[in-house]
Amino acid sequence: MEALLEPVFLFKLNPFFTSKNPCSVHCPNLPKLPSKPLLVATCCAATPSPSPLLPQDSDKNSLQLSPDRTRDRRKVVRIAWEKLVRWSRSWRSKAKTDVLERTKKVVVLGGGSFGTAMAAHVANRKAQIEVSMLVRDPAVCRSINENHCNHKYFPDHKLPENVTATSDAKTALLGADYCLHAVPVQYSTSFLEGIAEHVDPGLPFISLSKGLELNTLRMMSQIIPQALKNPCQPFIALSGPSFALELMNKLPTAMVVASKDKKLAGAVQQLLSCSHLRISTSRDVTGVEIAGALKNVLAIAAGIVEGMNLGNNSMAALVAQGCSEIRWLATKMGAKPATITGLSGTGDIMLTCFVNLSRNKTVGVRLGSGEKLEDILSSMNQVAEGVSTAGAVIALAQKYNVKMPVLTAVARIMDSELTPNKAVLELMSLPQVVLGSLIGDCTRIVNAETGLGKTIAYLAPIIHQLQGLYTRIERSHGTFALVLVPTHELCMQLYAILQQLSSSFIGVVPGYVMDGENRTKARGRLRKGISILIATPGRLLDHLKNTSFVYTNLRWIVFDEADRILELGFGKDIEEILDLLGSRAGKSVGMANPSESQRQNLLLLATLNEQVNHLAKISLENPVMIGLDKVKMQPGSSVYRSGSLGSNLDENLDHSNKLVSYSTGDGKLAAQSVEDGCGTLGDLMCGFNARMEAGKRPAGESSPSPSPAKKVKAGGSKGEPAFGAVDDEKIAKGIKISLGHSTESKDDGAEEAIGYEWVVKHWPISEVEALRKTNSIDMLKSGVGLLAQVMSANFAAIVSMEEELFRAGETKKEMEVVRLRKEKEELQTKLVAEQET
Numbered sequence: 001m002e003a004l005l006e007p008v009f010l011f012k013l014n015p016f017f018t019s020k021n022p023c024s025v026h027c028p029n030l031p032k033l034p035s036k037p038l039l040v041a042t043c044c045a046a047t048p049s050p051s052p053l054l055p056q057d058s059d060k061n062s063l064q065l066s067p068d069r070t071r072d073r074r075k076v077v078r079i080a081w082e083k084l085v086r087w088s089r090s091w092r093s094k095a096k097t098d099v100l101e102r103t104k105k106v107v108v109l110g111g112g113s114f115g116t117a118m119a120a121h122v123a124n125r126k127a128q129i130e131v132s133m134l135v136r137d138p139a140v141c142r143s144i145n146e147n148h149c150n151h152k153y154f155p156d157h158k159l160p161e162n163v164t165a166t167s168d169a170k171t172a173l174l175g176a177d178y179c180l181h182a183v184p185v186q187y188s189t190s191f192l193e194g195i196a197e198h199v200d201p202g203l204p205f206i207s208l209s210k211g212l213e214l215n216t217l218r219m220m221s222q223i224i225p226q227a228l229k230n231p232c233q234p235f236i237a238l239s240g241p242s243f244a245l246e247l248m249n250k251l252p253t254a255m256v257v258a259s260k261d262k263k264l265a266g267a268v269q270q271l272l273s274c275s276h277l278r279i280s281t282s283r284d285v286t287g288v289e290i291a292g293a294l295k296n297v298l299a300i301a302a303g304i305v306e307g308m309n310l311g312n313n314s315m316a317a318l319v320a321q322g323c324s325e326i327r328w329l330a331t332k333m334g335a336k337p338a339t340i341t342g343l344s345g346t347g348d349i350m351l352t353c354f355v356n357l358s359r360n361k362t363v364g365v366r367l368g369s370g371e372k373l374e375d376i377l378s379s380m381n382q383v384a385e386g387v388s389t390a391g392a393v394i395a396l397a398q399k400y401n402v403k404m405p406v407l408t409a410v411a412r413i414m415d416s417e418l419t420p421n422k423a424v425l426e427l428m429s430l431p432q433v434v435l436g437s438l439i440g441d442c443t444r445i446v447n448a449e450t451g452l453g454k455t456i457a458y459l460a461p462i463i464h465q466l467q468g469l470y471t472r473i474e475r476s477h478g479t480f481a482l483v484l485v486p487t488h489e490l491c492m493q494l495y496a497i498l499q500q501l502s503s504s505f506i507g508v509v510p511g512y513v514m515d516g517e518n519r520t521k522a523r524g525r526l527r528k529g530i531s532i533l534i535a536t537p538g539r540l541l542d543h544l545k546n547t548s549f550v551y552t553n554l555r556w557i558v559f560d561e562a563d564r565i566l567e568l569g570f571g572k573d574i575e576e577i578l579d580l581l582g583s584r585a586g587k588s589v590g591m592a593n594p595s596e597s598q599r600q601n602l603l604l605l606a607t608l609n610e611q612v613n614h615l616a617k618i619s620l621e622n623p624v625m626i627g628l629d630k631v632k633m634q635p636g637s638s639v640y641r642s643g644s645l646g647s648n649l650d651e652n653l654d655h656s657n658k659l660v661s662y663s664t665g666d667g668k669l670a671a672q673s674v675e676d677g678c679g680t681l682g683d684l685m686c687g688f689n690a691r692m693e694a695g696k697r698p699a700g701e702s703s704p705s706p707s708p709a710k711k712v713k714a715g716g717s718k719g720e721p722a723f724g725a726v727d728d729e730k731i732a733k734g735i736k737i738s739l740g741h742s743t744e745s746k747d748d749g750a751e752e753a754i755g756y757e758w759v760v761k762h763w764p765i766s767e768v769e770a771l772r773k774t775n776s777i778d779m780l781k782s783g784v785g786l787l788a789q790v791m792s793a794n795f796a797a798i799v800s801m802e803e804e805l806f807r808a809g810e811t812k813k814e815m816e817v818v819r820l821r822k823e824k825e826e827l828q829t830k831l832v833a834e835q836e837t
């Protein structure tokens with residue numbers, strides 16, 4: 001079946017797959033797909049390059065298969081094909097027809113191109129179905145009733161006789177079994193409110209409209225029930241790559257129906273699917289709707305690229321970036337990644353971005369060629385939903401804390417705040433690794449020794465994100481990020497790093513409060529406003545109770561050296577702080593506008609224990625654990641021994657081959673690797689003159705001291721990631737990214753090999769594979785770069801702590817490891833107690 005999807009084949013058959021093929025809505029019929037010679041065409045496409053199945057040595061004769069082998073091969077292909085046909089027939093014979101039999105009347109709201117095409121499609125399903133179109137324009141109404149033709153949108157097409165039109169909502173809706181909604185999104189609310197009294201509360205609404213309501217950000221699944229004042233109005237979204245014209249021409253098309261009600265989705269599938277329209281079902285309404293809405297905005301961008309003659313390379317790069325942006329946002333909104341890469345996502349994106357039948361793309365092409373938006377819109381008699389949906393993108397990006405450079409650029413062009421030329425320049429100078437890193441989409445636990453640059457790994461993205469806020473931050477906005485540390489020494493060290501990092505940024509005010517300092521002075525600083533506040537727990541609690549300062553915009557709480565904070569007995573203070581800030585997991589009290597910005601908490605620690613586990617539970621939601629390890633290497637070997645949790649549990653995970661390893665290049669010095677990582681972070685901070693260095697900590701220091709400022713070169717490592725190491729298993733226990741290794745001299749003068757690696761634990765391999773396939777190698781070159789990629793992809797909750805992992809029903813072997821570890825801890829405690837007595 002793959003042969004059917006061969007791109008070369010599609011190009012040959014359908015000239016509209018070329019990017020420069022102008023075609024108006026009334027273009028001539030597309031060439032018909034041949035019904036039989038598919039395999040022949042595929043073979044033709046394959047002939048120019050030697051097939052891997054054919055022998056390729058110099059012997060001319062060997063290039064031709066023997067007649068016997070040719071016969072055998074053909075037989076195998078024939079049998080496979082026949083099997084497929086039989087399987088397909090058996091399914092068809094089981095297909096139910098009761099829905100079609102039962103359906104007497106379908107109402108179509110909207111008499112534009114898609115409404116008309118779908119009305120004709122349903123009417124063609126069965127001559128006895130009454131298809132009633134509710135249209136505004138009396139001329140269109142007359143044309144349909146008198147001439148069986150919608151002269152405005154399809155002057156050359158005859159409509160089936162069972163399609164009628166009316167401008168009276170009551171008549172149209174009376175007795176309808178299904179309703180197809182094809183009114184543009186921005187007008188849907190007022191339109192539906194106007195007809196609500198005639199709508200039966202049980203009438204299933206099949207929405208064909210693709211877009212988001214500009215000011216409310218609502219999708220059709222929210223607009224319809226709310227406008228009809230009936231939260232239970234049955235709802236189905238119909239989407240996927242489908243030009244009205246091609247449906248009218250009965251060209252093969254595939255679409256998706258999505259509904260929370262599986263039975264209803266099945267019924268609509270039955271009602272609509274036929275020999276030239278395949279309908280799949282889905283329950284991912286959000287995914288189907290959001291992809292359908294955002295692809296229109298992306299198509300405008302694609303059109304601009306074409307209009308500006310920027311070439312095919314930039315078109316592909318733009319669309320790929322747009323796909324990622326849609327996936328980032330959609331998955332954050334709860335959509336399934338598979339929906340976004342499927343028919344209603346990638347499928348529709350391809351159609352709308354690459355084919356000039358698209359109205360959204362046409363708007364882009366004309367903008368890119370220098371026309372003004374007002375002129376373009378006033379010359380069109382059809383809707384381009386992407387124009388208004390673009391306006392909703394910025395607000396959505398802010399609400400869900402996602403960076404969407406391409407879609408945001410379109411929004412700004414639509415607002416006439418950016419010219420296409422300037423947008424291209426700005427997009428081309430964006431940081432090359434886009435976002436993610438430690439600060440991103442969900443809570444994190446970072447397990448790392450000090451001295452490996454983790455401070456920069458969270459501070460840099462915080463500053464980056466503060467700079468990226470659409471309103472410039474000011475002192476009066478108060479505290480955005482809070483970093484809790486165990487001691488005043490660490491507080492001062494971090495403050496020095498923070499001062500260095502934030503020095504070139506307007507509005508970002510670093511500050512601290514800590515035990516042992518003058519309260520009154522600290523009070524004054526807090527009242528003036530501190531954007532990133534480093535604090536020891538006791539003193540912070542004191543100020544939270546006794547000093548009034550602004551923290552309603554708080555977005556991040558980082559517990560640096562969380563294990564030490566708890567060891568020093570601050571557990572109760574931390575709980576009180578979380579309560580006062582409204583930052584306990586699952587709660588968002590105390591925020592000015594909780595829905596506007598999501599909070600993210602981050603735990604950084606070197607050891608895991610019960611107390612930390614408790615803190616993780618009360619402060620983190622869906623945590624992800626990342627390990628940044630400094631590991632000792634086996635003498636004389638290049639195989640690392642993992643010790644990320646300092647327990648034999650990790651060795652076990654590692655030895656069972658369940659950690660997927662990546663390497664940034666063997667033999668590279670660790671310092672270089674870390675520098676590369678910082679280079680990538682530097683890229684992240686592009687535009688604000690990153691000056692930082694994650695140097696190695698001098699012996700005896702508990703934390704990295706700020707190194708002398710040094711300009712770090714951007715870019716990744718020279719080596720390529722060792723992708724061959726990907727495990728075949730469906731679920732990996734994690735990803736390990738080796739940052740390289742170096743040798744260190746021990747006190748006795750002997751040399752010791754030290755390796756560095758990031759470890760992301762409990763990572764589903766399918767996601768890794770998807771990342772590997774979809775991202776360019778360049779973006780994956782440095783360890784931190786890969787990490788940034790990994791972290792920027794939205795993923796389901798990954799098990800946080802060992803206990804939870806086991807509760808989720810893991811293997812006996814792992815249970816045994818925990819038991820052994822507990823035993824070991826108990827023995828150690830006993831031993832210490834004995835020594836003390």
Ligand SMILES: NC(=O)c1ccc[n+]([C@@H]2O[C@H](COP(=O)([O-])OP(=O)(O)OC[C@H]3O[C@@H](n4cnc5c(N)ncnc54)[C@H](O)[C@@H]3O)[C@@H](O)[C@H]2O)c1
Binds near residue numbers: 153
């Ligand atoms: N045309 C396609 O190929 C296609 C394919 C899939 C989905 N869609 C989606 O279907 C929806 C409709 O698109 P279309 O192509 O039919 O648009 P269109 O511009 O061809 O027609 C829009 C229709 O809506 C009506 N309308 C406009 N404002 C109205 C109002 N205030 N009240 C009532 N009716 C109003 C117009 O009179 C017209 O009949 C859009 O959301 C579009 O994204 C279109």
Ligand SMILES: O=P(O)(O)OC[C@H](O)CO
Binds near residue numbers: 361384385
């Ligand atoms: O012509 P467009 O750009 O509105 O796109 C139409 C459909 O949504 C394509 O699936």
